[in-house]
Amino acid sequence: MNPTIDLLLTRRSVSANALGEPGPSAEELELILRSAARVPDHKKLVPWRFVVFQGDARAAFGAVLANVCRAEEKDPGAFRLENEAKRFLRAPLVIAVISRVVKNPAAPEWEQILSAGAACQNLIVAATALGYGAQWITEWCAYSAGVRAALPLAENERVAGFVYIGTPKEKPDERDRPKLADIVAPWQP
Numbered sequence: 001m002n003p004t005i006d007l008l009l010t011r012r013s014v015s016a017n018a019l020g021e022p023g024p025s026a027e028e029l030e031l032i033l034r035s036a037a038r039v040p041d042h043k044k045l046v047p048w049r050f051v052v053f054q055g056d057a058r059a060a061f062g063a064v065l066a067n068v069c070r071a072e073e074k075d076p077g078a079f080r081l082e083n084e085a086k087r088f089l090r091a092p093l094v095i096a097v098i099s100r101v102v103k104n105p106a107a108p109e110w111e112q113i114l115s116a117g118a119a120c121q122n123l124i125v126a127a128t129a130l131g132y133g134a135q136w137i138t139e140w141c142a143y144s145a146g147v148r149a150a151l152p153l154a155e156n157e158r159v160a161g162f163v164y165i166g167t168p169k170e171k172p173d174e175r176d177r178p179k180l181a182d183i184v185a186p187w188q189p
């Protein structure tokens with residue numbers, strides 16, 4: 001079997017809770033990010049950027065998440081706040097993929113957002129190819145005004161996803177996939 005096809009046909013996301021040390025080395029991280037920065041990009045607008053969370057930055061961002069949660073939610077409770085503080089500690093590496101849309105008549109917003117989604121997927125595929133597990137997660141933090149301000153994001157930016165990467169602690173079970181017959185059809189006039 002062709003190794004790329006094999007990877008695409010067998011890849012499974014590994015839940016962030018099942019990702020442990022070690023994370024990618026600096027060299028591997030560069031390969032993963034370069035893979036993500038090679039996605040199709042109509043008009044070379046570079047409609048994405050990446051924010052990397054490793055080491056102590058994960059706990060520091062967790063403190064931000066707990067503060068934002070306290071400010072935005074009614075009575076979150078100590079358990080929830082503790083979980084927020086630990087959210088980015090679930091994996092050794094978290095990469096925020098930021099979609100950044102610019103005005104361009106030849107490449108509408110929709111195409112630029114799709115390109116950011118492709119960047120998320122390339123991060124996952126590259127990490128998986130290097131033997132790591134990965135999961136694309138949004139959760140509440142991708143949509144929170146407080147988290148937007150803390151990252152910080154510009155007006156034209158949005159979180160496309162937080163991609164968690166680490167060593168799988170367990171092999172995920174297979175997941176049902178759609179039957180091609182249900183989603184593929186020849187075009188008929």
Ligand SMILES: Cc1cc2nc3c(=O)[nH]c(=O)nc-3n(C[C@H](O)[C@H](O)[C@H](O)COP(=O)(O)O)c2cc1C
Nearest residue numbers: 011012013014015135136137138139140160161175
């Ligand atoms: C845009 C986007 C956001 C997602 N957000 C979450 C999330 O917040 N929490 C979660 O458990 N899975 C989320 N997922 C689903 C996982 O990334 C993943 O697809 C799922 O665990 C199934 O695994 P698979 O990739 O092996 O099919 C999201 C997927 C996408 C495309």
